[in-house]
Amino acid sequence: MSAKKNLSLYLIQNSSDLAGQVVNDVLVKGQFKVPDQEKSAAIAMYDNFLTFLGNIIEQDNQDVPSELIKWSKNNAQNQVTSQRNISEIVSRYGPTRDVFADLLLHLSDQFELSKKDTVYIFKRINQIFDISLDETVRAFEDIVEKHKKAMQEEADLLFSPIVPIQAGIAVLPLIGKIDKHRASYLINKVVPGISQMHLDYLIADFSGINHMDEVTAHHIQEIGSVLRLLGIKVITTGITPNLALTAVKSGIDMSRVESFTNVKEALNKLNTFV
The missing domain is CATH 1.10.490 (Globin-like)
Structure with missing residues (x-):
């Protein structure tokens, strides 16, 4: 062998x-x-x-x-x-x-x-x-x-939950950093969900946002434009001076967007019309 x-x-x-x-x-x-x-x-x-x-x-x-x-x-x-x-x-x-x-x-x-x-x-x-x-x-x-x-x-879901407040009104609390990925997620995943909720007003709350660059600011403007075409009026709250400065540098016309200090203030204003 x-x-x-x-x-x-x-x-x-x-x-x-x-x-x-x-x-x-x-x-x-x-x-x-x-x-x-x-x-x-x-x-x-x-x-x-x-x-x-x-x-x-x-x-x-x-x-x-x-x-x-x-x-x-x-x-x-x-x-x-x-x-x-x-x-x-x-x-x-x-x-x-x-x-x-x-x-x-x-x-x-x-x-x-x-x-x-x-x-x-x-x-x-x-x-x-x-x-x-x-x-x-x-x-x-x-x-x-x-x-x-x-x-x-999972982070995207936590980042952008749509919270119904009352008939025709919902809040979109934005948390963390809005980068290109999250802006794309908002456009492709969140906006279609918002369009099915039969809203008159959407309060986009930026109080939880710690950074937003100029490219992302333009994405956010696009989201607002799409929602307006759907007949939904977008109201912003919690815009810090730094975020406002970024929007201005990006050439975004903030005069078309109604803005309030916080969600409560926005709701008080809206309830005078409801």
Whole structure:
């Protein structure tokens, strides 16, 4: 029986014990501390990986074990869920490669593997680890992007809730910073909702706004123009001197917009007409 065949059988038959040894050596070498559940998942994955490695030693097989890919993506998910950096995962790959290199050198001596076969197996291990690392980072970035998008959508909802006050009147309290994204959100998401509320007046309250640039000021003017075309009169409240200055610098004609110090003052004025 060939040396490669003997090594193949050894890896398959002892994959579980070797997996436990690999994980323990990596944790010691890298001085990592991980939860027991994460350690058990790693042992199970390397058990599968070593069995896979044993099966491909005698083949020119370029496949990657599906369990390794699944494990890599789960690592990314765990990092996002626990709000940890991806660098914690990336830093484990170096010690892991070292541990596998030591294991392979020991086994190549034990089974009298040729240098050519040893180099081939080592290259395949590194290739698989490269794919695993790539999958982990890519999954982490995808998950983070989805979380950011979800958080942005939630922030947008909090930023611009439409609050009905009485028949025909609602308040749009604006909070935080109006940037290009939020101005676009107002136009594409909030304005259509306002148009369905059968309003006569909308009070746009700027008292919670801490910054607005000239580009965004023009977006806000566009929103007001659209609402006026829908037959809704826009009244502003809470305009600070800085926001007013930005509007003037942007060339916006504030004389067309009725403005009050606060929402209560605006409502008192409107109620004299209702």
